[in-house]
Amino acid sequence: MTPGIIEKEIVINAPVETVYRVITEPAQISQWFSDAADLDPAPGGEGTLTFEDRATSQRMTVRLVVKAAEPPHRFAFRWDHPEDERPHEGNSLLVEFTLTAEGAGTRLRVTESGFAALQRSGQDMTGYYEAHAKGWDAHLASLQGYVAGQS
Amino acid sequence: MSQASPEPQHRDQPPGEDELWEAVADPSRRKVLDLILAHSQATPTALAAELPFTRQAVAKHLAVLARAGLVEARRHGREVHYTVRPERLDAAARAMAHAAQAMAAAAARWDSRLDAIKRLAEASARSSPPGSPPADPGVPEGQ
Numbered sequence: 583m584t585p586g587i588i589e590k591e592i593v594i595n596a597p598v599e600t601v602y603r604v605i606t607e608p609a610q611i612s613q614w615f616s617d618a619a620d621l622d623p624a625p626g627g628e629g630t631l632t633f634e635d636r637a638t639s640q641r642m643t644v645r646l647v648v649k650a651a652e653p654p655h656r657f658a659f660r661w662d663h664p665e666d667e668r669p670h671e672g673n674s675l676l677v678e679f680t681l682t683a684e685g686a687g688t689r690l691r692v693t694e695s696g697f698a699a700l701q702r703s704g705q706d707m708t709g710y711y712e713a714h715a716k717g718w719d720a721h722l723a724s725l726q727g728y729v730a731g732q733s
Numbered sequence: 734m735s736q737a738s739p740e741p742q743h744r745d746q747p748p749g750e751d752e753l754w755e756a757v758a759d760p761s762r763r764k765v766l767d768l769i770l771a772h773s774q775a776t777p778t779a780l781a782a783e784l785p786f787t788r789q790a791v792a793k794h795l796a797v798l799a800r801a802g803l804v805e806a807r808r809h810g811r812e813v814h815y816t817v818r819p820e821r822l823d824a825a826a827r828a829m830a831h832a833a834q835a836m837a838a839a840a841a842r843w844d845s846r847l848d849a850i851k852r853l854a855e856a857s858a859r860s861s862p863p864g865s866p867p868a869d870p871g872v873p874e875g876q
Binding site for chain 2: 586588590591592594595596597600601603604605610613614615675688690692694697
């Protein structure tokens with residue numbers, strides 16, 4: 583059991599090379615992820631994702647650093663680290679894409695990990711009060727659901 | 734609701750996050766915790782008498798809980814009494830609640846992101862048959 587990891591998969595009717603471009607090219611990232619993206623999709627490459635709140639038009643920029651870029655099978659980055667720090671385990675979320683050819687299509691798997699670490703560093707306390715109000719049993723039940731659903 | 738401080742608790746050396754997750758993610762260990770809470774304090778023998786685990790299993794669970802800082806052992810003569818550290822339990826509860834909530838939100842976002850990736854890639858594949866150079870997916874200017 584690996585706690586604190588999200589795992590998702592989808593099968594896409596497109597070749598791995600095409601899917602790899604969609605997940606790594608800034609012009610495409612800005613269509614499935616953020617409202618704008620600036621990124622050097624090479625190992626060590628840095629970039630930013632800009633999100634705009636539709637209701638308030640407030641813009642938020644999040645930095646990311648590419649950890650692995652092995653076209654067309656693997657792409658990984660860390661994001662959500664504090665402004666003045668280098669991303670590492672414990673201060674950021676790690677996103678890893680794995681692309682596997684399946685017939686003429688692609689099985690795309692994504693994992694995102696580091697949630698427990700983010701909490702321990704005291705970042706991002708959004709939802710803290712609501713979550714606390716739910717009580718011990720309710721949130722552990724939902725945690726268990728996550729862990730069970732992923733093992 | 735009382736005005737709790739959202740500041741992280743750094744007064745004690747925090748247990749490793751893995752220890753914390755490991756400690757509370759296991760339903761058996763939560764039973765041990767609940768039982769100690771119900772009795773205010775308990776010995777491993779007393780816990781084993783009320784739980785469907787062996788004394789050895791109880792001892793293992795207590796060791797994991799102690800390592801995570803969730804319980805504390807005090808020796809009374811020949812007996813060891815365990816108590817829950819409420820501030821740790823509270824910190825763990827908050828950490829788990831927050832992590833579970835953040836994960837639920839992130840998981841939902843990844844579902845919609847993957848759907849969008851699928852739509853983009855499949856549109857791109859349709860407009861560029863195998864063997865031909867990749868087509869521009871047609872990004873609207875200014876988006």
